Amino acid sequence: MSTLQSLSSDRAWPIYGRDGIRALEALLQAPNPVPLMQQAGLAAAQLAMAVAPHAQRIWVAAGPGNNGGDGLEAAVHLHQWGKNVAVGLLGRVDEMPTDARAAWQRAHTAGVPLSHGLPSDGLKDLGPHDLIMDALLGIGGKRPLDGALLSWVQAINSSMAMVLALDAPTGLDADSGAFLGPRHDAHCIKAQHTLTFMAAKPGLFMGHGRDVCGHLWLADLGFRPSALGPAPAAWLNPASARPAKSHASHKGSFGDVAVIGGEADVRGMGMTGAAVLAATSALHAGAGRVILSLLSGQASHSAQADLMQRDWQSLDLEKLHVVCGCGGGQSVQQVLPAVLQRSMQLVLDADGLNAVSQVPQLQALLRQRAPTQATVLTPHPLEAARLLKTSTQEVQSERLAAAQTLMDLFQCTVILKGSGTVIASPGQTPRINPTGNGRLAVGGTGDVLAGLVGARMAQGYTAFEAACMAVAQHGQVADQWPAGQALTASGLAMRLS
Template sequence: MQKLCSSSLWPVYGLDALRQLEHHLQSGSPRPLMQLAGLAAAQLALAIAPHAQRIWVAAGPGNNGGDGLEAALQLHQWGKQVLVSWMGSTAHTSPDVLLAWQRASAAGVALQSAVPEAWAKNMNDQDLCIDALLGLGANRALGPEMQACVQAIQKFPGQVLALDGPTGLNLENGQWMGSSDAQTVAVRADHTLTFIAAKPGLFMGHGRDACGHIWLDDLGHRANDSDVPPQAWLNAAYAPPVKSHASHKGSHGDVAVIGGEPMALRGMGMTGAAVLAATAALHAGAGRVILSLLSGQAIDHAPPDLMQRDWQRLDLEQLHVVCGCGGGEAIRARMPEVLQRSAQLALDADGLNAVADDPGLQNLLRQRAELKPTVITPHPLEAARLLKTSTAQVQSNRLQAAQNLATLFHCTVVLKGSGSVIAATGQTSRINTSGNGRLATGGTGDVLAGLVGARMAQGLGPFEAACCAVAQHGQLANNWPAELPLTASAMAQHLR
């Protein structure tokens, strides 16, 4: 068993692949996997709540509930007071779950069907609840009985350990099950123990908030023992490129940032977004950074380290271009040249919106392909516009949406959000695990775009540059002092 952290480069498997792995393991194991999972859960329970005297196991009717019954059996045999609320029926259950129920019952584990309201009054913050209601494959809204049990777990005074994943969370995509208000009846665990392999929903969407500390027990699975490929990998921490003593400013690439709609166009100037992206590229170590505002005019408040130049005077064929930040409507007229001429391109924000609205620009983006590397960095709404679908559809399968964009436009994609996804044709996607809610502030996406541009300028390929930038961007937020506000401008200046 091991704890999965934000620096883990770990394979992630979807439902179908996990079913194959489970079948492979069960056929080669001398002991039922449910018993192994229950033992692992009991061991972790003692580790995280060593002083617990009372342990409540909320067990669902399926295999997840069977894991909970096996955990209850072990804890009971180790001298703990254990009560199981089992929502199943011996007449309507699988042979493995029935065996787990029989073993627990024969050992004297207290079993009942109701939520233990009277018993729960004697529990305190040293005690433990094990959420074994629903696991892998659950994706429907919770019924009334399940909702009542989850609400009781929400009020539990001690720690909560979820098995496989917190009840109410879709382990495929990290979204709440059922309607948008399902969050009111979802478990927020302090710890989550997942079995066999990591699941994508634990690291995306609401999974980042619902799971607490994530632990993995592989139940004997070894990556080399199976030919089932992972759906994705967790994105590991990357060290920023180091400048050698013999290098000079020309050794680390030239980045041009094109964006910043002027106030005069629509009465809503957005030059700050372009300045943020350029500042990020500068502090991330690009050799030279050129700020090219769409007004064609220089501004006085830009950092003095930045060069400012009219976009028409840019030698795009020699530049790593970051385009779209604060571009507004003004960026549309520039897009054909940017797409056709830029040596390398990081396309963000209004640059993406312009492409989404124009089939001609979409064709130009596809034509760049491998000869002119491109990274696009959409948030879910921008991704939905590009894919001609809804934000909800994008969020329901973020891995697939990112891969669809990569295939459609022949580029590297950073689908931003909780658990940003990095995808490219011919690559196994990455799910980023660094970062936190403090990034939900205006301008942090512009900082990321500038950082991607800098990493490409420093010689990284588009996929590697995107992985590196996203990991570093999130880690900076993780390391930010709690007493200091996290703003995009401050973040850009703390890059390296």
């Protein structure tokens, strides 16, 4: 029995890529004499009634594949329930897959108005209370949109009607969250609601998916995760409780974090602020003690009095949870051999990652840390591309694969930052993080995340646990940021707990 529910971000939903969904579909359909398409159509019709109960007109844009069949099945139910529904079919009926062609026949027999092409008014007569159902491509889209398909997408986006996309908005790659065509949303449906079938898809939570999907819903079509089906490609990273300090604890209970970074002024550009941000983050996140070691060799007068400041060479790295690279510039290359060999646990960020990407000897030292010395890498897409010797575009088009390749390459936990941050770790199914928003696109927020990860590791969590908790909390604080107030990295650091 299928259930329809909101895809809330506070639950660890299993996530399946296109190949996994195809395998699930075959598994679910085998014992069921009724096409899954009929269940999908019923769920789509039910959601349409829920989100647009006062719609005077409903127009279904049905594509030439099985996604179009889902839309046709939905139209049958809406028509039978007395709604003013019409279907525009893109493609030839005789070229449709078997189940989709049967759905067209059911719609025709039921008396649903069916036509080819857009309505003569080009959807301009639809009002804000009306509904358009996008059943053009779903997860089947792989190529850039052109011709009639692109015209339909642009007409739908120009309409005032609410849009409900089935499985995934047309023009969005359901595996990556990238646009199928040019890097702008004129080639992708912008939906207020997306109903996805069987299980969540990665692209709904990554890249542009978070901007064009609207509210996410799931109709599971009877799928229940079990050992019999294919393993999920990832899990959604749920919000988790923040660690609490017991009455009997003391500063030694929550570990020592050392932040090494902050190169001296180079060409008039000082970078000590990045290290100060990471240290401030670790401090407010509850680390027992935080030591700031600036590569500038000078004390920071802007750092909080709670931060101890030491020369990195005086640190007992074997006993410390080290965050290295924030604002490190070129100077960080000189300290990395010792940091990589001696640090008990390590978060490597920013210029530390850039240095590793440039120096093969540092790459070898990083690999040698596994498995006894826990390491977390925190690259943004450009840093990941440098480490993988590829392009940022390639990383963004295969975010899950990029994170896992980095993980395999260095045998450590990887936080691939961006819209839908990916956390990958040896022996773990990757996580995709749903929290956070565009406010985090300001300088210094990555330094804050690095310090937060270091604090969680110092508090006794494994590298994977620390990464998952920190990424979720980092995004949550941004999501809860007061409206009308600019988010700054320093403000973000001070709101951690």
